[in-house]
Structures are given as C-alpha cells and as structure tokens.
Amino acid sequence: MLDTNYYNVTTQVSVLDGATLEAPGIVKRNGVYYLIASHTSGWAPNPNKFFTSSSLSGPWSSQQDIAPPATNTYFSQNAYDLPLGSNAIYMGDRWRPDLLGSSRYIWYPLDFSSGSPQLVPADVWSVNIQAGTYSAATGTSYEAENGQLGGSATIASDPSFSGGRVVGYLGDGGTVTISNVQSNGGAHWVALYYANGDSTWRNVTVSVNGGSNVLVDQPNTGGGHVVLSVPVKVNLNSGANSITFGSGQTNYAGDLDRIIVY
Numbered sequence: 001m002l003d004t005n006y007y008n009v010t011t012q013v014s015v016l017d018g019a020t021l022e023a024p025g026i027v028k029r030n031g032v033y034y035l036i037a038s039h040t041s042g043w044a045p046n047p048n049k050f051f052t053s054s055s056l057s058g059p060w061s062s063q064q065d066i067a068p069p070a071t072n073t074y075f076s077q078n079a080y081d082l083p084l085g086s087n088a089i090y091m092g093d094r095w096r097p098d099l100l101g102s103s104r105y106i107w108y109p110l111d112f113s114s115g116s117p118q119l120v121p122a123d124v125w126s127v128n129i130q131a132g133t134y135s136a137a138t139g140t141s142y143e144a145e146n147g148q149l150g151g152s153a154t155i156a157s158d159p160s161f162s163g164g165r166v167v168g169y170l171g172d173g174g175t176v177t178i179s180n181v182q183s184n185g186g187a188h189w190v191a192l193y194y195a196n197g198d199s200t201w202r203n204v205t206v207s208v209n210g211g212s213n214v215l216v217d218q219p220n221t222g223g224g225h226v227v228l229s230v231p232v233k234v235n236l237n238s239g240a241n242s243i244t245f246g247s248g249q250t251n252y253a254g255d256l257d258r259i260i261v262y
C-alpha cells in the first residue's frame with residue numbers, strides 16, 4: 001500500500017520470494033489476479049512470467065511463461081497490461097541499448113482463453129474496444145528459400161525454420177528475390193521472419209518491383225535459430241510482384257526465413 005501522494009510504502013502486503021522482478025503489470029480475471037513481470041537482465045529481454053493469486057496479499061503461485069522462453073517475450077519487456085474484454089493487451093518495450101531513442105513498443109494480444117495468459121504474436125491485428133475483442137489478420141506466406149538467390153546468399157537448413165530452411169549471407173553482396181507475390185494492389189503490411197544471432201541489431205533493404213530500397217531494422221533475436229518478425233508497409237501492384245532483400249547494403253542482414261503478406 002502507498003501513502004496518499006504515492007511516494008512511500010505504508011504497508012507491505014506480500015513478498016515474492018526467490019525471484020528478482022521488475023516491470024510489473026496486473027490484470028484481474030474472474031476473481032484471480034494475474035501479475036505479469038520481467039526478470040532483470042539490463043536492457044536485454046528475458047522470458048517474462050506471470051503469477052496468480054486470489055488476493056493481492058497472496059499466496060502467489062510459482063512463475064509461468066507468457067510466451068515461448070526462447071523468444072525472450074518476442075524481444076520485449078512488459079510495461080503495461082490493458083484489459084480487453086476477457087483478454088488483455090500486452091504493451092511491452094523493445095529496448096535498443098546502443099540507441100535507446102530508437103527503442104520500440106510491442107503490443108500483442110494477451111489471450112486468456114487457454115486458462116492462462118499467453119501472448120499472441122500477431123503481425124497485424126485489430127481491436128474492437130466496445131466488444132472487448134481482437135482479431136488477428138491472416139496473410140499469405142512465401143518461403144525465402146524458394147526465391148532467387150543472388151551473389152553470396154546461401155541456403156541453410158534447420159528444423160527451427162519454416163520449411164526447414166533459411167536464406168543466409170544476405171547483404172554485403174548477397175540478395176534474395178521473392179517473385180510472384182500476389183496482391184490486390186496498394187499499401188500492404190509485409191512481415192519479415194528472420195533470425196539474427198548477433199548481440200546487436202541488423203537491418204535489411206527491401207525493394208519492391210525494382211523500386212528504391214527501404215531499410216528495415218532487425219533486432220537481435222536471441223540466437224541464430226530463433227525467428228522473430230518485423231513489419232514493413234510497402235506498395236504492391238495488383239497481380240504479381242517481386243520483392244528483393246539485401247541489395248545495396250554493405251552490412252549483413254538477418255537470415256530470412258519467410259515473409260507473410262497481409
């Protein structure tokens with residue numbers, strides 16, 4: 001409990017032993033409090049957890065994951081959890097330690113339908129505030145390894161990738177072009193699924209139908225076989241399109257697994 005001006009603690013109602021936590025958020029569902037929090041690892045993300053209790057004074061449950069641990073909460077840290085009907089919206093920070101002003105926000109549905117809060121890593125989704133519901137968009141997936149490789153780009157195999165393969169050595173002379181990307185034309189979101197095992201961000205150029213390059217940041221994913229996605233909005237022609245990745249850049253891009261066009 002805090003005093004009236006929120007400066008001081010007046011009463012300690014519960015202590016979670018054996019855990020060092022920060023960035024808490026709390027949501028109450030059907031009489032149960034869900035405490036969502038990050039562990040402490042500096043600016044680097046970690047697998048965020050949730051704890052449950054029927055009372056703020058406890059006892060609190062042991063910790064459980066809100067996302068697959070290998071993704072480090074999809075490279076984010078809990079900041080706030082906004083109730084949305086029977087679910088919630090996870091509002092996280094994606095910190096960029098070497099350029100903090102370029103840090104990003106990651107908002108995902110926090111879905112309770114399984115009985116425990118789980119992040120839904122939807123690339124594109126919408127919210128109906130009045131109904132208290134969300135809807136994730138579906139797109140069309142194109143495997144990068146089915147594209148046309150250029151220069152030093154190579155295909156690597158690992159079961160963690162979609163289709164079991166990924167295109168590496170993009171950038172610094174390596175490119176891949178995905179052709180026959182179908183669209184009804186106009187501005188569309190495209191999600192780039194990639195892996196970046198470095199400890200810092202990479203980026204990749206994107207060129208649609210031979211147009212000018214757009215640079216898309218690719219945060220480190222926590223491992224060379226850990227796949228995350230970043231979005232980019234591009235203008236597509238009605239009918240078939242070709243999209244080239246990695247041209248005109250001297251640095252290495254992340255390994256490209258696939259794209260999903262929305």
Ligand SMILES: [Ca+2]
Nearest residue numbers: 162163165257
């Ligand atoms: Ca793939």
